[in-house]
Amino acid sequence: MAADDLSTIISPALFKNHSAIMLIIDPESGDIVQANDAAALFYGFNVSELEKKSIQQINIFTNEQVAQERAAARTEGRNYFVFKHRLASGDMRTVSVYSTPFNVNGKTQLLSVIHDISSQRSLEKELWRYQENLEELIRIQIGEIEKKQSDQLLLAIISIALLCVLLLILSVLATRLRRAKRAAQQDSSKLQAIFDSIDDLLIFAEPNQRISAANKKAQQILTAKMPLFGRFMYEFEVSQTLSSDAINEHEYKGAEGNFWGEYTCTKVVDNDARHLGSIHFIHDISERIATRRQQRLASTVFATTNEGVFVSNGKNEIIMVNRAFINITGYSQDDALGKTPSLLNSGRHNSEFFKAMYLQLNTQGQWEGEIWNRRKDGCIYPCWLSIAVVFDDTKNIEMFVAILNDISLRKENEQEMWLQTNLDTLTGLPNRQHFYNKVDQQMLHAQAEQKRLAICFIDLDRFKSVNDTLGHATGDLLLLEASKRIKACMSSGNLVARLGGDEFSLLLTNINTVNQIEHIALKVLNALNSPFVIAEHEVFVSGSMGITLYPDDGLERKILIRNADSAMYKAKEKGRNCFEFFTPGMHEQAQARSQLEGALHKALSNNEFTIHYQPIISIDGERLGCEALLRWYNPELGHVSPADFIPICEELGLIVPIGAWVLREACQQASNWCCKLDGNFFITVNFSSVQFVRQNVSELVKECLAETGLAAECLSLEITETVLADSSDTTLKQLQAIRAQGVGLAIDDFGTGYSSLSYLKRFPLTKLKIDREFIKELPDNTEDCALVSAIISMANNLKLKVIAEGVETQEQEDFLRNLNCDYIQGFLYSKGLPNDEFELFLEANSSHIKI
Numbered sequence: 001m002a003a004d005d006l007s008t009i010i011s012p013a014l015f016k017n018h019s020a021i022m023l024i025i026d027p028e029s030g031d032i033v034q035a036n037d038a039a040a041l042f043y044g045f046n047v048s049e050l051e052k053k054s055i056q057q058i059n060i061f062t063n064e065q066v067a068q069e070r071a072a073a074r075t076e077g078r079n080y081f082v083f084k085h086r087l088a089s090g091d092m093r094t095v096s097v098y099s100t101p102f103n104v105n106g107k108t109q110l111l112s113v114i115h116d117i118s119s120q121r122s123l124e125k126e127l128w129r130y131q132e133n134l135e136e137l138i139r140i141q142i143g144e145i146e147k148k149q150s151d152q153l154l155l156a157i158i159s160i161a162l163l164c165v166l167l168l169i170l171s172v173l174a175t176r177l178r179r180a181k182r183a184a185q186q187d188s189s190k191l192q193a194i195f196d197s198i199d200d201l202l203i204f205a206e207p208n209q210r211i212s213a214a215n216k217k218a219q220q221i222l223t224a225k226m227p228l229f230g231r232f233m234y235e236f237e238v239s240q241t242l243s244s245d246a247i248n249e250h251e252y253k254g255a256e257g258n259f260w261g262e263y264t265c266t267k268v269v270d271n272d273a274r275h276l277g278s279i280h281f282i283h284d285i286s287e288r289i290a291t292r293r294q295q296r297l298a299s300t301v302f303a304t305t306n307e308g309v310f311v312s313n314g315k316n317e318i319i320m321v322n323r324a325f326i327n328i329t330g331y332s333q334d335d336a337l338g339k340t341p342s343l344l345n346s347g348r349h350n351s352e353f354f355k356a357m358y359l360q361l362n363t364q365g366q367w368e369g370e371i372w373n374r375r376k377d378g379c380i381y382p383c384w385l386s387i388a389v390v391f392d393d394t395k396n397i398e399m400f401v402a403i404l405n406d407i408s409l410r411k412e413n414e415q416e417m418w419l420q421t422n423l424d425t426l427t428g429l430p431n432r433q434h435f436y437n438k439v440d441q442q443m444l445h446a447q448a449e450q451k452r453l454a455i456c457f458i459d460l461d462r463f464k465s466v467n468d469t470l471g472h473a474t475g476d477l478l479l480l481e482a483s484k485r486i487k488a489c490m491s492s493g494n495l496v497a498r499l500g501g502d503e504f505s506l507l508l509t510n511i512n513t514v515n516q517i518e519h520i521a522l523k524v525l526n527a528l529n530s531p532f533v534i535a536e537h538e539v540f541v542s543g544s545m546g547i548t549l550y551p552d553d554g555l556e557r558k559i560l561i562r563n564a565d566s567a568m569y570k571a572k573e574k575g576r577n578c579f580e581f582f583t584p585g586m587h588e589q590a591q592a593r594s595q596l597e598g599a600l601h602k603a604l605s606n607n608e609f610t611i612h613y614q615p616i617i618s619i620d621g622e623r624l625g626c627e628a629l630l631r632w633y634n635p636e637l638g639h640v641s642p643a644d645f646i647p648i649c650e651e652l653g654l655i656v657p658i659g660a661w662v663l664r665e666a667c668q669q670a671s672n673w674c675c676k677l678d679g680n681f682f683i684t685v686n687f688s689s690v691q692f693v694r695q696n697v698s699e700l701v702k703e704c705l706a707e708t709g710l711a712a713e714c715l716s717l718e719i720t721e722t723v724l725a726d727s728s729d730t731t732l733k734q735l736q737a738i739r740a741q742g743v744g745l746a747i748d749d750f751g752t753g754y755s756s757l758s759y760l761k762r763f764p765l766t767k768l769k770i771d772r773e774f775i776k777e778l779p780d781n782t783e784d785c786a787l788v789s790a791i792i793s794m795a796n797n798l799k800l801k802v803i804a805e806g807v808e809t810q811e812q813e814d815f816l817r818n819l820n821c822d823y824i825q826g827f828l829y830s831k832g833l834p835n836d837e838f839e840l841f842l843e844a845n846s847s848h849i850k851i
């Protein structure tokens with residue numbers, strides 16, 4: 001390493017005045033940069049002359065000789081060189097030169113210290129010459145001595161010498177052989193090292209393809225730990241397409257599975273052109289082949305996938321689109337290339353949307369989401385877009401790869417599914433599930449906003465009758481119309497749902513005052529109370545509404561729903577067509593109803609029913625009959641009025657078995673009494689419209705008459721107008737079949753339902769019962785008087801017998817007698833009586849009766 005500058009080696013003064021010959025030489029040019037006084041003295045030039053010369057002008061060695069000397073010094077481990085320098089006088093001097101490098105302004109220079117070793121060399125030569133002479137002299141003397149030795153000894157010596165020479169030659173030969181062998185081994189190792197450093201498979205195979213040499217890579221790849229030598233090249237070929245002299249791509253069997261190689265084969269021949277074998281060179285291209293396959297696969301996928309793919313460059317200009325992209329967007333390749341993806345912009349998303357998208361692409365390298373795009377034809381469609389950013393080595397965006405899926409169909413299906421799950425198919429209103437979800441959602445909102453909600457349950461009054469009598473199709477139309485009316489009463493933000501059957505519910509939000517709720521409730525009830533014209537029928541229904549408030553009445557949806565239900569039942573109890581706000585007591589009532597329902601299910605099998613018989617007496621007192629009235633006594637509930645439990649039996653369908661039981665029992669009793677009164681007796685049995693819809697009443701009647709032996713003429717069925725309102729042929733046929741048996745048909749509660757005079761003509765009726773509502777205020781209420789009078793006169797015209805029920809006073813009886821009413825039924829004579837009591841009544845009154 002060079003010293004920093006000359007002064008670190010020697011001071012300028014010391015250099016100048018030192019007795020040693022010193023030169024500073026530029027090693028690149030050989031120029032003598034500086035010489036000291038001792039140098040000037042030695043070379044015979046003054047200092048300035050010396051400093052204009054180059055060392056080559058002084059050193060008489062040629063460049064080759066200088067190089068040889070440098071090499072000799074290196075080999076001998078010398079730190080000096082021996083050169084021959086020419087002096088100004090022309091004399092030659094053998095010098096030893098010690099050179100030390102140092103830096104001047106970053107440039108290396110040499111400080112050379114020169115010793116004149118000419119005299120030392122000549123002395124050495126002299127000494128050598130003397131030595132040689134001495135040795136020669138000794139050799140001559142020895143030769144003379146030897147000459148004097150005997151011939152035998154000479155011969156022996158010669159023999160031994162010859163032997164030694166021979167041994168020497170042999171040993172030299174052996175040494176040379178060893179060296180040659182070692183050299184050969186070294187050469188072989190070097191060659192092997194070179195071969196092994198090659199990262200491809202290099203195999204030498206004999207003409208018969210037998211492998212005789214291979215590099216490390218070939219060994220590793222082809223057989224791993226097993227020896228490769230002795231195996232044949234063809235053992236590793238997968239196909240027989242190996243070409244002997246062309247670069248080709250082939251598949252090979254490797255130790256760890258097949259691999260692909262680029263194959264080259266070179267024939268090796270000797271000087272006589274004899275084929276010695278071949279060098280097989282295999283470059284592993286498995287990765288290239290895999291990449292190529294992947295690229296092929298990717299381009300096939302790109303071309304054939306159903307997902308639209310487009311690629312844009314760093315400037316976001318589209319540079320590639322696939323077929324699916326063209327199909328989805330309607331833009332051809334020419335339309336799209338060079339444009340930015342804003343070509344697809346639908347205008348549905350604001351700039352914030354795209355800002356967020358590109359921010360995520362820049363920071364996270366990918367974005368995906370739902371987006372609305374516009375096709376070339378202008379149509380807007382939803383897609384699922386996935387964009388991936390490809391960054392270059394300097395982390396700049398090189399391209400965007402976007403995959404576009406048209407999800408219109410999926411959306412439609414989702415929408416369809418959503419509709420099916422959340423909307424009522426008949427009315428299109430939100431269904432129960434959707435309503436519950438909305439309640440949950442609005443409760444959270446109301447809680448956060450400190451607002452009040454109202455949940456209103458609406459049950460259509462008498463809907464069941466309409467459904468049972470006019471049929472389900474009409475019932476459906478009624479529900480549809482009712483839903484429209486309710487909806488029309490709602491302001492935005494409020495929700496109407498159909499919970500099922502004839503139950504609707506309202507979710508009123510942003511409620512500030514109870515008045516607001518009452519206003520809406522009245523509006524809805526009024527809308528429902530107006531007549532409906534459904535399939536040419538004028539139908540009258542109304543609504544009963546239960547209202548509960550959040551958070552006042554409960555904090556949980558389940559509780560609020562239960563409250564609204566209880567309040568709705570209360571409204572029903574209060575006479576329908578009204579609304580009720582929930583009160584805590586209602587819950588107990590709802591529980592009571594549930595208890596009632598449970599008990600009703602077991603009442604028949606528990607023999608809890610009995611029948612009371614209420615006398616019906618002809619106005620002239622000559623004929624006697626009775627109405628069978630069902631009574632229920634439950635050990636826990638006590639006596640329950642039929643007005644309470646019959647509607648529930650109808651709702652639950654229990655009226656069918658219970659009604660059949662009543663008919664059988666009544667016929668049985670009436671059969672006895674008929675016998676006693678010699679056939680001059682009749683009994684009326686109530687039948688609900690539900691019974692006509694759910695069973696064949698005519699058949700039931702036939703069976704009961706047959707079983708009990710009651711004459712058909714002694715039996716009348718009391719049916720309500722709802723039975724007649726059923727326009728279906730089945731009911732009519734049943735009624736005709738009943739009449740055909742000789743059984744009478746009385747229309748009950750006339751004037752309260754869908755009173756239509758056409759019923760009276762159309763159906764084979766025999767009696768008409770005026771409802772006690774019209775009798776109650778006789779004879780004071782002139783309107784009722786006129787009505788009852790008209791009903792009796794009309795019935796007379798139609799040849800129908802008239803029974804006035806609910807007659808409690810003599811005045812009422814007198815009024816009815818004057819109108820020629822046929823029969824009287826009411827507390828004036830008797831309430832409904834148990835079996836034995838009715839028999840007593842019969843006994844007491846039969847003497848008045850004409851037999």
Ligand SMILES: Nc1nc2c(ncn2[C@@H]2O[C@H](COP(=O)(O)O[C@H]3[C@@H](O)[C@H](n4cnc5c(=O)[nH]c(N)nc54)O[C@@H]3COP(=O)(O)O)[C@@H](O)[C@H]2O)c(=O)[nH]1
Binds near residue numbers: 686
């Ligand atoms: N489908 C069936 N319905 C039945 C059956 N048994 C009874 N019912 C119906 O239940 C309703 C209530 O009946 P009930 O409480 O028995 O009342 C009846 C009479 O007690 C009552 N009535 C009779 N006279 C008077 C009276 O002077 N004043 C007065 N306040 N009430 C009186 O009227 C009821 C009979 O009415 P109706 O049937 O319309 O003739 C009732 O609708 C029954 O029909 C059954 O087995 N099946």
